[in-house]
Amino acid sequence: MTAAIRTERLTKRYGRHPALTDVTVTVPTGRVVGLVGPNGAGKSTLLGIAAGLITPTSGEIEVLGGRPGQDTAQLARVGFVAQDTPVYGGLTVAEHLRLGAGLNPGWDAELARQRIARLGLDPARRAAKLSGGQRAQLALTLAAAKRPELLLLDEPVAALDPLARRDFLRGLMEFVAELGVGVVLSSHVLADLERVCDHLVLLAESRVLLAGDTEELLATHYRVVGPRGCADALPAGVDVVQAEHTARQSTLVVHDPGGALLRSPCDAEPVGLEDMVLAHLTRAAGAAPAPTTEEPLEARR
């Protein structure tokens, strides 16, 4: 099956600053993929390259089997909503839809009209007068009405309050249900990711830390609480992502892709998505200052 995005040692440098370093990752189609990581991790760069807006320094990338931005056909297959969901403040909602119709060969005018009506947006209202949540919904509607196979969204909910965020994600999920469109969205907001993303790619310091199906990742991460030093007693194949110690007790977050823990006497309990992600980010942040990063940050799959 063709992947939504497939990269091979993809690298982007701005001068001496690495934005992406040797990123090798495959993102499946027809899914809602969360691109997660702190600010400056390289999320926007990866999405920009996938949209055909940024040229990589080296490495390869395929989007839906084609080269990003190679021709108009490829551009039509991918919808991109840039950070802060930009719209034209001086144009009305209706003018945005007319613009979308004029610029996109596959424009679905009925879809756009229905969504705008359902959102209760006044077509005569200027975008500058809309709330942040409404502007985000307008930008999403424009991207979806071009009927792409893949929607790329860069931090679409970062600037929204919790209610607007939920509304936006609901709108996005409705498009996924109606159109079967695949989605890759970046976010440094962890709340709500579990309900929308069925695949995760975790980025930090320009590298991929972790990638996989959300369910599978959650099913192979555990919190282990035991007497201090219990980390040493863990069976082989268990990766200690995070370890916190008191005088007597150790609390670990471990990744156990092979199921070795089930055969060991440790008490392991499930860990939530947020804790799992934070454990990996914490480890990456701790490892970052040391320049001798011997592959611990490579993608684990």
Next chain:
Amino acid sequence: MIDFSLDLRSGVSPYLQLVQQVRRALRLGLLDVGDQLPTVKEVVAKLAINPNTVLKAYRELEHEGLVQPRPGLGTFVTRTLVDETLAAHEPLRRELRAWLDRARDAGLDDESIEALFTTTFRRVPDGVTR
């Protein structure tokens, strides 16, 4: 019609929560044969949840023979869980009570008993819980 909810702090995956909520409704008789489950779009609109998650839950329920999709119409309950397990409840309860007595005799307090049960329960997956 069943009304789904999600508890993201439970540690139970969203898809499994939906499956469990349907099973519970079937067990309690809140859903009956012929009843319709909410459409994927309805669940998505209510919970702001990934439609793939809802589809996965419905496929799981179909696999268990509990529901059947009818193309263009929706997903319908084909079997309840009320009668099947009810008969087994009483003997299981008796055994559990005897086990609890033995645990108390051995000196375990309530928390120890609960911890023992929970850890053992997690170690023995039922084939669905991954």
